[in-house]
Amino acid sequence: MSIACADLTKVYEGGQSGWPALRGVSFTIEMGEFAVVTGPSGCGKSTLLNIIGLLDEPTSGKYSLNGRNVFSMSDSERSDARRDEIGFVFQSFHLLNRMTALDNVCLPMMYAGVDSREMRDRAADLLHKVGLKGKERKTPLELSGGERQRVSIARALANSPKLILADEPTGNLDSVSSGEIVDTLFKLNGEGITVVMVTHDRELSKRVARNIRMRDGRLEQ
Amino acid sequence: MRAILNAVKTGLTEIWAHKTRSVLSFLAIAAGSVVFIDAFSAIVDTYARLERQKEVSGIARMRISQNYSQTYSSPDDYVPPPAISYEDVEKLKEKVPGLYMVSPEGRDWRNVLEYGGERLTTSLTGVTPDWTKRDFIYTLKGRFLDWHDLENKLRVCVLIKEAPPPPGFDKTMKKKYNFTGGYDTLVTHNDMVGKTVKIDGYTFTVIGVLEEIPYSKRTRSFVNSYQDYKILAPVTTLIHYSFIGSYQSLDVNIDAGAEKDFEDYMKKVSNFLKIRFGDEEFFVVENQLEDIREKIASSVRSGLVTISLGMLAFLAGGIGIMNVTLATVFARTKEIGVRRAVGASRSDIMLQFIVEAVMLGLIGGVLGSALGYLWGVPIKVMVGMDASPIKAWMPMVSVLIAASTAFVFAIYPAWVAAGLKPADALRAE
Ligand SMILES: Nc1ncnc2c1ncn2[C@@H]1O[C@H](COP(=O)(O)OP(=O)(O)OP(=O)(O)O)[C@@H](O)[C@H]1O
Numbered sequence: 001m002s003i004a005c006a007d008l009t010k011v012y013e014g015g016q017s018g019w020p021a022l023r024g025v026s027f028t029i030e031m032g033e034f035a036v037v038t039g040p041s042g043c044g045k046s047t048l049l050n051i052i053g054l055l056d057e058p059t060s061g062k063y064s065l066n067g068r069n070v071f072s073m074s075d076s077e078r079s080d081a082r083r084d085e086i087g088f089v090f091q092s093f094h095l096l097n098r099m100t101a102l103d104n105v106c107l108p109m110m111y112a113g114v115d116s117r118e119m120r121d122r123a124a125d126l127l128h129k130v131g132l133k134g135k136e137r138k139t140p141l142e143l144s145g146g147e148r149q150r151v152s153i154a155r156a157l158a159n160s161p162k163l164i165l166a167d168e169p170t171g172n173l174d175s176v177s178s179g180e181i182v183d184t185l186f187k188l189n190g191e192g193i194t195v196v197m198v199t200h201d202r203e204l205s206k207r208v209a210r211n212i213r214m215r216d217g218r219l220e221q
Numbered sequence: 222m223r224a225i226l227n228a229v230k231t232g233l234t235e236i237w238a239h240k241t242r243s244v245l246s247f248l249a250i251a252a253g254s255v256v257f258i259d260a261f262s263a264i265v266d267t268y269a270r271l272e273r274q275k276e277v278s279g280i281a282r283m284r285i286s287q288n289y290s291q292t293y294s295s296p297d298d299y300v301p302p303p304a305i306s307y308e309d310v311e312k313l314k315e316k317v318p319g320l321y322m323v324s325p326e327g328r329d330w331r332n333v334l335e336y337g338g339e340r341l342t343t344s345l346t347g348v349t350p351d352w353t354k355r356d357f358i359y360t361l362k363g364r365f366l367d368w369h370d371l372e373n374k375l376r377v378c379v380l381i382k383e384a385p386p387p388p389g390f391d392k393t394m395k396k397k398y399n400f401t402g403g404y405d406t407l408v409t410h411n412d413m414v415g416k417t418v419k420i421d422g423y424t425f426t427v428i429g430v431l432e433e434i435p436y437s438k439r440t441r442s443f444v445n446s447y448q449d450y451k452i453l454a455p456v457t458t459l460i461h462y463s464f465i466g467s468y469q470s471l472d473v474n475i476d477a478g479a480e481k482d483f484e485d486y487m488k489k490v491s492n493f494l495k496i497r498f499g500d501e502e503f504f505v506v507e508n509q510l511e512d513i514r515e516k517i518a519s520s521v522r523s524g525l526v527t528i529s530l531g532m533l534a535f536l537a538g539g540i541g542i543m544n545v546t547l548a549t550v551f552a553r554t555k556e557i558g559v560r561r562a563v564g565a566s567r568s569d570i571m572l573q574f575i576v577e578a579v580m581l582g583l584i585g586g587v588l589g590s591a592l593g594y595l596w597g598v599p600i601k602v603m604v605g606m607d608a609s610p611i612k613a614w615m616p617m618v619s620v621l622i623a624a625s626t627a628f629v630f631a632i633y634p635a636w637v638a639a640g641l642k643p644a645d646a647l648r649a650e
């Protein structure tokens with residue numbers, strides 16, 4: 001999984017005009033890397049991650065995901081790429097509260113058309129793997145913050161993606177839970193999954209080889 | 222296919238999670254279905270009655286009777302108007318050949334019937350064998366009057382056994398005016414065929430009993446010439462024994478046979494009357510075909526009015542569903558974002574909201590059809606209205622229309638939902 005960005009800019013419609021969130025960002029991330037994105041609040045980290053994850057489109061620039069030019073992809077191709085190649089972990093979890101943990105993990109597989117038995121078995125395995133055995137039937141509202149984030153990691157892994165994008169995954173968690181989540185992400189990286197993680201944690205950036213520092217919509221360095 | 226199945230599953234949980242909202246949104250649709258079924262069945266019933274009319278009562282019908290609305294400038298001008306006699310009827314048949322039925326009818330009132338030591342009040346009607354050609358809603362025991370009886374003025378008669386009144390019939394009225402209750406009991410409890418009775422002192426032989434078919438087994442036709450027949454006897458006999466006076470005019474029921482010859486026969490019959498009785502309008506020829514046509518037209522018209530009411534209800538239901546779906550889209554923007562993030566495409570989202578709306582429409586349609594059936598059959602019978610037949614296709618068509626209405630009105634909200642950018646949708650609260 002390689003990510004190659006060149007001169008990405010993003011101007012939000014309805015935002016402060018002439019104050020772009022991204023102002024020419026270029027970098028590449030190679031397969032298997034663990035990249036940490038840091039920078040002050042409002043510098044454009046989430047914007048960048050959304051573009052990388054095909055949740056949003058840049059205003060200009062080039063972006064190729066695994067050699068494919070993202071601009072030439074149709075909506076359904078992008079949707080398929082999100083479904084099969086990318087897993088998201090968000091600061092505020094973004095789980096569906098009316099569904100059980102198990103059904104939340106099933107969701108990406110449902111859109112992939114996985115057979116329903118197989119889907120439930122795999123979802124149960126994944127919940128087991130992130131340490132939530134026995135909590136399959138609980139809804140997110142019945143789980144702690146750390147547990148919710150583990151459900152969302154299980155969901156991110158559902159379709160065996162090659163890339164995990166995590167936007168401040170520990171932002172809403174205490175230090176113990178944070179440590180567990182970060183450890184899990186390192187473990188997944190150890191299994192060959194590329195991880196791009198936005199964080200405010202200075203310590204964490206010291207643990208990884210790849211640091212992307214941002215300020216005012218640009219990369220530092 | 223699997224996508225639709227998933228959408229159905231999600232839809233069901235959503236509908237269940239918002240029961241009140243869902244019920245409110247499909248009520249109007251249900252109302253539309255009720256009204257539609259009612260209108261369909263009314264229209265179908267109209268045509269069924271028309272068929273029945275053609276089959277049993279005939280459609281090319283006319284009736285000659287005395288014109289009671291003649292006016293005279295002064296009482297001194299009054300001369301008794303001419304009356305139609307049995308000979309006039311014979312002449313009519315001769316001069317206007319080809320009529321399917323020419324059935325004269327003369328009535329005597331309040332006759333006294335004696336049988337087995339009992340004296341009962343009843344009424345006599347003089348008829349010919351042609352009487353059985355139309356409106357024959359009876360089963361016959363014994364035999365009916367024949368031409369031999371007529372020619373020989375035989376004192377034979379046929380008794381009529383009435384069916385119990387239809388549901389919803391005002392029984393108190395019946396009691397009040399029923400001066401022949403004893404007669405009805407007599408024919409119900411005795412096998413009268415072959416017996417001899419006395420009517421106003423004359424002996425008559427009962428050659429047959431006609432039993433009315435129950436109302437529930439009859440389809441109503443348009444012109445129900447509801448006549449209270451009790452005892453039928455040859456019209457010639459009744460004239461001969463002065464049950465029917467020479468001044469008394471016979472009414473004549475005519476069936477021209479086919480609808481296409483009707484106007485022609487109308488003219489011929491009027492002409493006959495003119496030639497025989499002069500230019501003055503002593504008689505009226507009632508055009509019953511015109512009546513039937515008018516009744517069909519008005520009942521189809523009212524069916525169409527009902528259908529347009531149903532359309533309005535469906536429109537209201539559709540707008541309700543659109544409103545609910547739009548509200549759902551805004552309430553679930555975040556969810557849309559989550560689903561998009563894990564791989565749902567625009568069409569997946571669109572499908573989800575359309576399927577949900579169509580399910581609301583289906584539920585409304587099914588519920589409405591059930592209510593429509595309840596309204597159409599048991600309730601109408603309970604309140605004494607005529608139940609019209611409900612065919613299997615009626616609820617199916619209603620449900621189909623309900624579902625398609627929901628589909629059409631869900632397209633816009635679903636399109637709005639599908640058009641949301643994933644990143645924007647996720648940011649929603
Ligand atoms: N949907 C939007 N519409 C308009 N402006 C936006 C939108 N999203 C972000 N912005 C603006 O773009 C800039 C970058 O925002 P972004 O969320 O990428 O920052 P961030 O680095 O993730 O900050 P934080 O660390 O607080 O999450 C900010 O100035 C923000 O106000």
Ligand SMILES: [Mg+2]
Nearest residue numbers: 045046047167
């Ligand atoms: Mg952010």
